[in-house]
Amino acid sequence: MTSERGNRYRAIVVDDEDLARQVLRELLQAHPEVEIVAECANGFEAVKAVAELKPDLLFLDVQMPKLDGFEVLELTGSDLAVIFVTAYDQYALRAFEAHAVDYLLKPFGAERLRVALDRVPERLGDNRLGGRLPPPMELAAEARPPAQYLERIVVKDGTRVHLIPVRKLDYAEAQDDYVALCAEGKKHLKQQTISSLEKALDPARFLRVHRSYIVNLERVVKIEPYGKETHVVVLTSGAQLPVSRAGYARLREVLEG
């Protein structure tokens, strides 16, 4: 813990169940170093509260209305200590174990909470040094049941949160550390690598046609030659995307089946 903050953590409790928040409130009374600065009943509230209050610690329920715990983490970034709370979710638990992420299993008691809190200073220190939390997208992908792909993408635009169903996505374009997601004529920027997005999307519906582009196959109208060796795909929206040689081979394989 950095000295200017002393040994106090400002915490936000996120759980859609009133009784579950009550348990944490009660058990945290024994830990005067933890101050609950906000309680949130859903993911949207949580994203907003984290942005405004910049807590040190987040108790994050995995299954919640609107945004689940992983999506909240995607939008808040990992510059804070996170303790996941869940009742039962075998895939999420496997992901937590694999990445040594702290979690509490409902029902939990004072002793288990103390163990998790003991690790918070270490977590905060590590995060400043580059973070011990795995990238949220990767954690979320591993916590999904096998063979289940992303159905929507969450994007934060200032304080607003957009949910983009992947069926509405035309294409994604890599822009340095970001991807630009093009859906319904709008572009949304999200801090993520295009490779990790590619992995999370259903390969039967989305194809990496170029180092910098993933295209929604449903939107492809035609493929045209462009120059000597390269091609472009033309989408229903009229947009044209470059296709690399490898991308062209993959595209032909998929489209000609």
Added chain:
Amino acid sequence: MHPILGNLRRLGLYLLGWVPLVALIVYLLKVVGGLGWVESAALGAPLSFLYALACLSSWYTCRTTTLNRAVALEPALAHLTAAAVVSGLWVLAARALAAGLAQFPAFAGLNGRAAKATGLIFGLGVLLYLLGVVMHYALLAVEASREAQEREAQAQVLAREAELRALKAQVNPHFIFNSLHSISALTGSDPAKAREMCILLGDFLRRTLGLGEKSMIALQEEIALIDCFLRVEKVRFGTRLTFEEQVNADVLGQPVPPLVLQPLVENAVAHGVSNLPEGGWIRLRAAKDQQSLSIVVENRFDPEALPSRRNGMGLENVRQRLEACYGNGAGLVVTTEGDCFRVSLTLPLEKRERGA
């Protein structure tokens, strides 16, 4: 695959079985055919070996003609024709062999003597071939009965697995752990309510465990289970959860498979109410007409919510159970209308009602 040729041990046994037959053939050639002992042996032994192999061919006819008393004439004709053909070929082989042996001085004149034994050889050939047919039918019958046993054992294993799966599916771990967590919360703030919830949860578990053993229960038993389940969930979700029930009194005694509605209501909570911060409703309706019992479970849901992690497992389970109980006699239809998710069940009406 041929049952004997495909298996070395069986082939050995089969050829061993031919040893007394070889002796018999040699003996008959000597005594009935009028050949000398040496001639009989020299001619009979290789011919027997050849025929032992030729008889195996009847398996292919046996396999395609199943034994059935009503139409036994056709396979009988087929086997007799085959016997005549194979035996005829055998006679030709015997004549060729005799002609070959006659080249040697020791067997001079064998050609002619063997020609006289043609009738004997042909008759033996037909009989031996038909013996082979009988043996193959016996083998086929043994194999069929073993396959039937295996199938039965397999079916039992599958049934047991389904039972175990059903037992596991009955009680959703999420529900149990979340309920325990709610009880833990209440012990501090409202001990009386904590106790009430313990009792409700116990009641629910006891009912669930009892129901799995029965093949049919009265609709009202299932509804009592659902009430119990929802009272526990109501403690967890508070005012977020509302439940309405419109069940006609005349359907309460109708028999239904146990635990068919409970998973639907559980889904309604998991994918409806729990995804709605402002809460949602669940409605249960049951009524009957002349032929069928119709039950509808509907709930409010968030059309933009993520597809569930359990991904319709409950629904698929219910569909399979209905199919197992009623075949094509029952229907399950899922419809969505705005923010309303609806599962409609149609079950055949049973005249005989269960004790209410």
